[in-house]
Amino acid sequence: MDVKEFNKKLQVKLREASAKLNIKLNLDEVIPPPDVADAVFEAAIDFGAEVGLYNNDTSRVLQFSRAELVETAHTRKPQFNIGEGKDMVTIRARHFGDKNLPVRMPGPAGVPITEEYYVPLHLSYAKLPEVQGIVPGCLSTARGFKNLAATPAEVVCAMQEAKLLQEVARRAGKPGMPLGEVPMSAMNDPGIIASYAPGGFRATNSLIPIQVYPGLKIGWHHLNIAAFAQEQGIEVWGMAFVVLGAFARDPIETAIKTIAGELALMSFTNGNLLYSATIPTGAIKSYKPVLPTEALKFLAKTRNMEICLVCTAGAVFKAATKASLIENALMAFAPSVAGAAVVSFGESGLGTVVNGSTGMEGKIICETAMAAAGVDDREEANKVVGNVVSMLMQQAMKGEKGKTFPECYDLAKVEPLDEFKQLYADAKKDLREAGIPFKY
Amino acid sequence: MSTKEIAEAIEQLEGTKAEELVKKALNEGANPWEILQEGIVKGIKAVGDKFGKGEYFLLELQEGAELAEKLLPLVRPKLTTDQSKPKGTVVMATVKGDLHDIGKNLVIMQLSLNGYKVHDMGMDNPSMNIINKAKEVEADVIGLSALLLSTIPAQEEVIQNLKELGLREKYVVVVGGGATTQKWATQIGADGWGVDAVQAVAVVDRLMEKKGAGK
Numbered sequence: 001m002d003v004k005e006f007n008k009k010l011q012v013k014l015r016e017a018s019a020k021l022n023i024k025l026n027l028d029e030v031i032p033p034p035d036v037a038d039a040v041f042e043a044a045i046d047f048g049a050e051v052g053l054y055n056n057d058t059s060r061v062l063q064f065s066r067a068e069l070v071e072t073a074h075t076r077k078p079q080f081n082i083g084e085g086k087d088m089v090t091i092r093a094r095h096f097g098d099k100n101l102p103v104r105m106p107g108p109a110g111v112p113i114t115e116e117y118y119v120p121l122h123l124s125y126a127k128l129p130e131v132q133g134i135v136p137g138c139l140s141t142a143r144g145f146k147n148l149a150a151t152p153a154e155v156v157c158a159m160q161e162a163k164l165l166q167e168v169a170r171r172a173g174k175p176g177m178p179l180g181e182v183p184m185s186a187m188n189d190p191g192i193i194a195s196y197a198p199g200g201f202r203a204t205n206s207l208i209p210i211q212v213y214p215g216l217k218i219g220w221h222h223l224n225i226a227a228f229a230q231e232q233g234i235e236v237w238g239m240a241f242v243v244l245g246a247f248a249r250d251p252i253e254t255a256i257k258t259i260a261g262e263l264a265l266m267s268f269t270n271g272n273l274l275y276s277a278t279i280p281t282g283a284i285k286s287y288k289p290v291l292p293t294e295a296l297k298f299l300a301k302t303r304n305m306e307i308c309l310v311c312t313a314g315a316v317f318k319a320a321t322k323a324s325l326i327e328n329a330l331m332a333f334a335p336s337v338a339g340a341a342v343v344s345f346g347e348s349g350l351g352t353v354v355n356g357s358t359g360m361e362g363k364i365i366c367e368t369a370m371a372a373a374g375v376d377d378r379e380e381a382n383k384v385v386g387n388v389v390s391m392l393m394q395q396a397m398k399g400e401k402g403k404t405f406p407e408c409y410d411l412a413k414v415e416p417l418d419e420f421k422q423l424y425a426d427a428k429k430d431l432r433e434a435g436i437p438f439k440y
Numbered sequence: 441m442s443t444k445e446i447a448e449a450i451e452q453l454e455g456t457k458a459e460e461l462v463k464k465a466l467n468e469g470a471n472p473w474e475i476l477q478e479g480i481v482k483g484i485k486a487v488g489d490k491f492g493k494g495e496y497f498l499l500e501l502q503e504g505a506e507l508a509e510k511l512l513p514l515v516r517p518k519l520t521t522d523q524s525k526p527k528g529t530v531v532m533a534t535v536k537g538d539l540h541d542i543g544k545n546l547v548i549m550q551l552s553l554n555g556y557k558v559h560d561m562g563m564d565n566p567s568m569n570i571i572n573k574a575k576e577v578e579a580d581v582i583g584l585s586a587l588l589l590s591t592i593p594a595q596e597e598v599i600q601n602l603k604e605l606g607l608r609e610k611y612v613v614v615v616g617g618g619a620t621t622q623k624w625a626t627q628i629g630a631d632g633w634g635v636d637a638v639q640a641v642a643v644v645d646r647l648m649e650k651k652g653a654g655k
Contacts (some may be wrong), residue, residue: 004502007498007499007502008499008502011497011498011499011502012499015499056562056563112589138588138589138590140589140590146593147589147590148537148590148591148593148594149536149537149538149588149590149591149594150536150537150564150591150594151537154537154590157590185590186590187537187538187539187588187590187591188537188539213539213540213541213542214542215542219539221539243542245494245497246497246498246542246546247497247498247499248497249497352589352618352619
């Protein structure tokens with residue numbers, strides 16, 4: 001099938017699926033009513049069975065039947081262990097209002113980090129008492145080689161990442177801690193697979209990423225990594241990447257398409273973990289459609305599957321600013337209430353500033369997710385989100401400049417400088433006043 | 441019947457109506473150049489603008505491109521050779537190692553809607569393949585897309601290779617993608633950078649005008 005034909009079919013069917021639901025989502029209410037979430041989940045199965053995934057490399061459609069997608073939805077592991085020894089954690093499916101705490105695996109996911117700061121910057125996350133595992137940044141150089149995709153440098157960087165992250169885990173006193181979404185320094189098959197060479201990542205301490213590309217596209221890369229993961233017994237850190245405002249026009253369409261892509265992904269990877277992020281096009285410039293989209297995706301899945309979901313929180317604002325801490329907390333709160341099993345990321349500056357994220361962002365998402373556990377009143381949760389959004393808008397007007405990791409941390413102790421410890425305390429105080437029920 | 445009606449029908453993606461209006465205008469002896477510029481091009485530009493504002497989505501962009509493909513053959517035979525030429529020929533590619541293409545595809549749609557002939561090379565292209573394609577199709581512009589910090593150096597590699605081959609001045613080179621910035625574009629010696637697909641058209645238009653003036 002020609003890709004243009006697939007794209008058209010995808011969009012026409014998506015609009016039909018959404019029209020059939022005939023739901024008008026109230027965007028002032030972040031966590032949607034349960035019946036909306038259930039209807040979206042069913043629509044996603046029908047849509048997924050009708051459209052499938054498109055393989056860019058073969059120009060063929062990977063088609064799944066409705067029965068296959070339903071089987072995938074109902075046969076995921078509701079819990080599994082990851083990590084080694086005393087640092088092993090059990091990731092468990094959670095649900096709305098769940099009192100069990102989500103697993104905390106923050107980190108500067110994908111942030112470019114120079115070799116010099118790679119260990120201390122990750123240590124700023126890993127050493128936090130709340131943290132049980134980490135996700136890494138991208139090593140921008142290794143032994144003098146600049147990380148360049150699809151070259152030997154990428155292979156070297158991915159292998160070096162594996163060694164350095166395990167060094168971080170040792171220095172944090174958690175040598176067996178799980179390492180999520182690794183490697184982050186390679187996106188091509190040779191680098192990814194090389195990072196599992198002897199001395200590198202192991203099936204017991206890591207999760208390997210496989211992402212369906214926007215527009216429900218995959219290629220040989222996805223199938224290669226899925227085959228590698230299954231042969232090696234590595235758990236998949238899966239995702240269906242959907243851009244809000246591109247193929248999918250609104251939260252309902254985005255949720256339908258994402259869930260359809262995720263079910264298809266889990267069907268060919270046999271994965272048990274999904275992470276999620278709602279990325280809007282440039283035409284969308286407010287939180288209004290983003291937060292309800294994310295909450296809807298979480299609720300639809302946690303109500304209809306026993307599935308381990310990862311909430312990935314991050315900020316547009318730069319590191320070591322109050323705005324970034326508030327924004328990270330905002331992005332972690334609603335998904336954690338809606339049933340995220342793992343809270344992850346906790347980064348700043350859209351993850352693009354070199355050395356531009358710190359453990360402070362990781363700490364705030366962990367504390368927020370822990371506070372969200374047990375919140376079982378939808379109206380109250382929506383009120384808190386509204387308060388935090390208002391607070392963030394006010395903070396954004398102040399135009400804080402932001403810092404990089406070496407500018408705001410004592411590098412010997414790997415602790416924030418006093419000024420930034422105070423900034424964190426102030427942000428947490430404001431968030432508490434906005435209604436986030438921190439216990440401590 | 442005015443060219444404004446043609447533009448409006450296209451903007452509303454009313455394909456049959458737009459086709460009828462163009463045929464009627466030609467039969468009534470309207471200036472084909474005006475039908476093209478004031479009717480079709482304006483209508484198509486309006487579709488692109490609506491996408492930029494979040495009022496239209498990818499499906500509408502695709503329908504707009506298909507509509508343009510349907511209408512242009514009606515007008516083209518009536519134009520002089522110069523008038524029927526595309527605004528320029530563009531080779532668009534995601535660079536080596538990068539497997540992301542949604543941004544590139546948006547730029548391709550916008551450039552096509554705005555009168556450029558675009559050759560889409562897809563993803564993961566070695567730099568010499570891109571240069572060879574540009575030579576083969578006698579491109580005016582090379583567009584290089586990359587999402588990640590580990591793939592944007594491949595944009596620089598294309599420019600370096602063009603320099604080494606003595607071909608740098610032959611092509612306008614524009615770069616874009618998630619991890620790129622104007623600063624990066626300047627640093628690697630690209631001619632232009634755009635923050636999104638809508639801006640990409642303005643950037644290419646400006647650079648093509650400059651290139652034409654330099655001839």
